[in-house]
Amino acid sequence: MTARTDTMPHRGATAEPVVEITDLSVSFATDAGNVRAVDGVSLTVAAGEVLAVVGESGSGKSVTAKTLLGLLPSTATTRGAVVLSSRDGAVRSDVVALDRSALREVRGRDAAMVFQEPSTALNPVYPIGWQIIEGLRSHQKISRSDARAKAVDILRRVGIPDPERRIDHYPHQFSGGQKQRIVIAQALVLDPGVIIADEPTTALDVTVQAEILDLLRRCRDEFGAAIVLITHNMGVVADLADRVAVMYQGKIVEQAPVRDLFGAPQHEYTRSLLDAVPRIGSGGAHARARAAARPAGWAEQTPVVEAKDLEIVYPGRLRQPGFRAVDKVSLAIRPGEVVGLVGESGSGKTTIGRAIAGLTRVTGGSLQVLGLEMNGVRERALRPVRPRIGFVFQDPATSFNPLLTIAECVAEPLVVHGRARDARAARARVDELLESAQLPRSYGDRFPHELSGGQRQRASLARALALDPELLIADEPTSALDVSVQARVLELFSELQEQLGFACLFISHDLAVVDLLADRIAVLHRGRLVEEGTGEQVLGSPREEYTQRLLASLPVPDPDEQARRREAWRALA
Amino acid sequence: MTSTSTTGPLQPTGAADATATGGDATPGRKEPRTRGSGGGLGRYLLVRFLLIIPTVFILVTVVFVLMRATGDPITAAQGGRLPADQLAERIHQAGYDRPILVQYGEYLGNILQGDFGTTLSDSRPVTEVLTTFGSATLELACYALLVAFVVGIPLGLVAAYFRDRTHDALLRVFAIACYATPVFFAGLLLKLVFAVQLDWLPVSGRASTRSEIAMRQLDDPTGIYLIDAIRTGNGEVVSDVLQHAVLPAIALGLLTAGVFLRLVRTNVIGTLGSGYVDAARSRGVRESRLLRKHAYKPALIPIITVVGMQVAMLLVGAVLTETTFEWRGLGFQLSQYLQARDFVAVQGIVVLLAVIVAVTNFLVDVIAALIDPRVRY
């Protein structure tokens, strides 16, 4: 962290901690019986401190956060003590034991919450100002005009431009980042001792994430609020936290100041978690080695995919203008090459992948895929090309027909293209594929919901490779996975690519992931190709301003490095 | 969900939602919405208004095709009772022996001019039947809606708030019983208990003869008895009219109240579980306020849309209620024409009612749109 943080006057440093959790356990009733989500957790948060609670899905971090405000559903049973102190330290209350009206008093006043999805945290049918004022008037006697003035003031301070006018607007009139600012304003206006931020940037693009992290830092510096930051993102932890608690299986396995944790992790789990985080710059050597190993004349081979001034416009309805998702993009993928396509949401990266697979119509320019022109192509002409293309989808939860077994799903391409009569006849090949994807053969008899996300994603890879395709399109294949699972899937992916030598378009929003795998990286922004080159060129010395900003916005899992990057980001902004 | 909600009295919530809120995928991947920030309110209303035309056209055509599928109304009414030559003569006079397309064209043309046909039995234009008896049906529908709102919505809120507890269980059984009881049976039971056994209220009709005479002396009777009764300035007439209205209003109102109760409960439970209610709760907003403001208003939009869909049910209920209580409205008249086998009149009234339903649905959608800020701006 910078010196600034260290010398910051911790207002309540000598006083009582704002949050004191003692031996907290929470269990839920589910269809499968009772399940314990949090198991004997003890934590304290000092005034003005940022405590990050890190863990993967199912670790119990979000449940812990919700317990702080007594927001658990009625199926939950809580034991232990969660003591919140009011801002002035005068009132200390155990949230677990409070009755409803006392709990209401505490909510917002002593601790306020910032949610993961800003779009669902705001009521769509009321103006944002109304919602801020409502919080104020629930806690103090304040006139409407005073409350409104306070709301305008807080909106200005969280960076909503023109707050006098915007205060009367409805949530849908704001962008995602602005909505999260408003949610933070709702929390700040009540001047709570601690703000609980539950994955506050997970739903946001990386450039917006940087802005929101900056705002959260100001919440602490300017408003003096302590922050409990719930996150799975080690970069975010390095950026914001003073102290870190690592949760695993409902327990806290390690607690340490942020630099100690990143510098010298004590627990095995923490170490493996940190190792699994992809870092920018780690793929450079790999890509160089691959490039060096290429035979002469490789660069002159016919590309597997070649886009020239590719345009894709989604038609608007009723004479409204269409949405231009891809705008004059030119791009080539040569045989055996891995091209990483990076961009934020709405950049058109998924659309390009879908167009190559023939799932989205090309409306302009040229797109050659395995020698076939996709602009104006008919399904019939596409069919012979289909078996030469594989596709891995983003969401492992939906990419398998829930009514078929894994073996039947993986056999589907073999059956469709006549390589096997039915799923049973294809079983030998399916077993082989599952094994190459490092899944036990017996998993073929399971149904998709009986596999975990990572297992499903590997089965998905097996299915995509069933016909030994020349081209694989992977659309954010790891973005729905936990970081340690992601590491494993990426490794498998890389191994299979080396082994089978297919060309690949790897689509991701995560620069570090793409850097790990890709020979070349293409950066998309609002449908346009901004920059293209090797990982070292694009990420090492980006030429375009957007790429620089994107790179600077990405928090890295190293507190000191991240502090430097933050300054660089500020300079760009 | 513009005109979508596929919902019957007990609509499958999940399925209705699926049409309402498509997943928020990558921009551009989802289809652009018909209404929303892009289109604007004016455009939405225009599109919705224009949709009435095909709707009415389809309804009119369906009825026409069905009625003519097997023959003509005169044979249907008189078949077997008249000698063949007389029957043919009357069919010829009415023009039912011309090519079916010609008849269809003429029928459409007439409807465009507001002519829904003339009854066979008493030779009155169907539109006149509407103006004569429509006010009575309107009055009954208003009473029933009043009962439904007053009973259904607050009870629905209560049920949602106390979900899965005793209050909720009782209210749900009540709602289902309301739906499962045909209005005419509810009407008969009410009559049996309150009119016959207890003798508290009149058995049938809209008013006693004395009151009707008093109201007929007004210069320009509206046909809505409550208004007319008030205009006579006679307290007894007003009380008489109201007493007659109680049982039919309850019979028809309870049916609709059950639907409202369930609708409010389901939707409010949905919104109570949403992120913004949790968010408001985390700011310390009172539970009662969460229910009244945060859960209720967003739930209102789908509720109103579905309520619009209930207009058809309300009309059917009115037909049956009127028959049960001899309430001289459109429904009562319809059953009279049915008894008389006057199928031209039946066809006219059915088409007219269908048009009324289509227009009412449009108006309800407009109201729903006006409440939803996402459409307004």
Added chain:
Amino acid sequence: MATTPATTPRRGWRRLPVVHQLRQSVGLQRGMLIAGLVLTGLLVLTALIAPLLAPYGYNQLRDADGPFGAQQPPSAEHWLGTTVGGFDVLSRVIYGSRTALLVMVIAIAASLVIGVLLGLVSGYFGGWLDRVLVVAADAIYAFPSLLLAIVLAIVISGGQSSMWGGVLAAALSITVVFTPQYLRVVRAETIRIKSEAFVESARVIGASNGRIMTKHVLRNATRTLPLIITLNASEAVLTLAGLGFLGFGIEPTKAAEWGYDLNRAIADVTSGIWWTSVFPGVAIVLSVLGITLVGESLNDLADPRLRTRRASADVQGDVAATSVVPGGALTVPGGLEGLEPGTEAAR
């Protein structure tokens, strides 16, 4: 009750729609579901063995001892009395279940087949056909079902009300009114499923439209059908009764029909004769109540927002079941893979 194809083959009967939900339900929801199933079962059973249960025929006016007599109060010979026409009320109530069941079955079968087919095609292919079908479905949905039934009754039987005429009029009008509902629900599901990755993956593989529709979309799209079937069934009973009440039902000599009996009982009520109306009415209410209870419970159980779960009595339960593999991360064979969350508890 009607059942759709088993969802997951390996689970066998436990995964059959209603059975699965029964196992899943708790407390009040379970009570409602069981009550509904019992009532519905009684209805079906009564219909099947009506001749065994009923003391007399539905159109029997006299027995060995002479005519029954009209409007006789309940007695040892006629447990529920006799109607104004001199029929035995109990026998007509029992036989009425046959007519009701018949209408239900025809209406469900017809609208299910047509609606699912149209919904699948409409949702899968989209385009102008979809738009036309949706507008038509909306238009017909807005059509008051009873009025449609009246029109159909006129067409089918000229209002003359033979047994099949009355049954078909009610069943077909319900079909016409409910087909749009099946269409819409199946269409919405199809559109949702169509955009899911597993269907797109089938498209990328090159599977034909026919294969995708039957193998991937159809079976997944039938999830909400049991609920609509129950709505459809109860609406069928109510429409049949409504038709009968308007005097358009089935002649008493052709079949027993509850609504018709109620219509005949209007005048009885005014003179305080209660048994002719109360019993057929109660029969209608119980039938519809049973089916509706099943539908309500299915709806609740299908919607995670509405489902009740047991509250956990105390902090307990197996932590390992929640999230991860017991024994810590790195000791697990397969290394980090073990850190993955298990099969989701959310289902």
